[in-house]
Amino acid sequence: MATEDSEDKVGKNNASEESPDTFDVIIIGAGAAGVGAAIALAHAGVEDFLLVDRDVVGSSFASWPKETRFITPSFPSNSIGMLDLNSIAIGISPAFSMKVEHPNGAQYASHLQDLADYFELPISENTDVEEIQKIDQMFHITTSNGMVKAKNIIWAAGEFQYPRLSGFVGSELCRHTASVTEYSNLPGDDFIIIGGYESGIDAAYHLARCDKKVRVFDKNSPWGEGSSDPSISLATFTFERMLDPSFESNVELFSDSAIKSVTLVEEIYHVTTSENEVFKSKVKPLLASGFEGSHKFVSHLFEKRDDGFPLLSDQDESTIAPGMYLCGPSVRHDNHDFCFIFKYRQRFGVVAESIASSLGIETEEFVEAYRGWGMFLDDLSCCGQECLTC
Numbered sequence: 001m002a003t004e005d006s007e008d009k010v011g012k013n014n015a016s017e018e019s020p021d022t023f024d025v026i027i028i029g030a031g032a033a034g035v036g037a038a039i040a041l042a043h044a045g046v047e048d049f050l051l052v053d054r055d056v057v058g059s060s061f062a063s064w065p066k067e068t069r070f071i072t073p074s075f076p077s078n079s080i081g082m083l084d085l086n087s088i089a090i091g092i093s094p095a096f097s098m099k100v101e102h103p104n105g106a107q108y109a110s111h112l113q114d115l116a117d118y119f120e121l122p123i124s125e126n127t128d129v130e131e132i133q134k135i136d137q138m139f140h141i142t143t144s145n146g147m148v149k150a151k152n153i154i155w156a157a158g159e160f161q162y163p164r165l166s167g168f169v170g171s172e173l174c175r176h177t178a179s180v181t182e183y184s185n186l187p188g189d190d191f192i193i194i195g196g197y198e199s200g201i202d203a204a205y206h207l208a209r210c211d212k213k214v215r216v217f218d219k220n221s222p223w224g225e226g227s228s229d230p231s232i233s234l235a236t237f238t239f240e241r242m243l244d245p246s247f248e249s250n251v252e253l254f255s256d257s258a259i260k261s262v263t264l265v266e267e268i269y270h271v272t273t274s275e276n277e278v279f280k281s282k283v284k285p286l287l288a289s290g291f292e293g294s295h296k297f298v299s300h301l302f303e304k305r306d307d308g309f310p311l312l313s314d315q316d317e318s319t320i321a322p323g324m325y326l327c328g329p330s331v332r333h334d335n336h337d338f339c340f341i342f343k344y345r346q347r348f349g350v351v352a353e354s355i356a357s358s359l360g361i362e363t364e365e366f367v368e369a370y371r372g373w374g375m376f377l378d379d380l381s382c383c384g385q386e387c388l389t390c
Helices: 032-043 094-098 105-118 198-209 236-241 245-250 294-301 341-358 364-372
Strands: 022-028 049-052 129-135 138-143 146-155 190-194 213-217 251-254 259-265 268-273 278-281 324-326
Touching: 022 032, 022 138, 032 049, 032 105, 032 146, 032 341, 032 364, 049 146, 094 105, 129 294, 146 294, 146 341, 190 198, 190 268, 190 278, 198 213, 198 236, 198 245, 198 251, 213 278, 245 251, 294 324, 324 341, 341 364
Parallel strands: 022 049, 022 146, 146 324, 190 213, 213 251
Antiparallel strands: 129 138, 138 146, 259 268, 268 278
């Protein structure tokens, strides 16, 4: 695989002396968070680990609608010490290897597989995790391929495969955008989209380019938000696409319009807002309501924040099950939301350092290297709307 100023390869997993099925670390999920955390672990000097996925490397990205692309641009800027926004490993630039500025899901899935191959990551694919229990000081993980044990677990299973399907009466009558294979193949000419953040506007853009009429409803106004925080406001890439003539002529935006219900009456969908306005369409409404996330499957191993997300230590470790870590878009600290790759990748090094230190591995050089690449964010006081690294 072509890399730009890439680090040396990391070695394959060495089986633990305790048992062939016992590891220092098991990482669950082989998407961006899982592969990135695995590379960080290896760079920190941890050798005895296993990456587990219920499907294959990058499968969630491969499941994206065909037209959907990254809203963050890739640029081969490593030579000037600035990590590519879509990179999950120091010294690696997706733009350099793929020659694409805004990759689609299939392209990024292929990039993740290239990383797994290049770094020779130990992976068990098509392995479904069925249960996790902590007994004494070890985690017992029951999988579809048998039992494995670990001193530490990194939960990095992501969220795309777990869309939010509830929220109002009749939501089951809608279709979530995560289930769309290709927008150009959707039948119908008059679409209602519920949710106006990135996935909602993405759907509207592609449908509009097919000359479909689209109405987008959101309880807030993401397109009018003045914040520079990409967790709240739309990305620059999205605002630029909204200037496309097809979008301007075919898409109608309804802000501050929460949806109260969806009903099906004589093959016509009735979408009712909280203000009791009714909008009708023959086409099944599209839900762009976000994702519940996979952390719900390990809720018994974390305390819960007021917003429902896992409560984490300063090292992204469970406060009730030591050795249980979280990586990925579900990471939250105070009011800081690490929902995008360029955000949550900054915590890989923090987790890797914590685990390596617990195993007696010296981490000073590792921390220095990762901090130098902006991949070791342990001071959250800098994070605000104008923070360029958060």
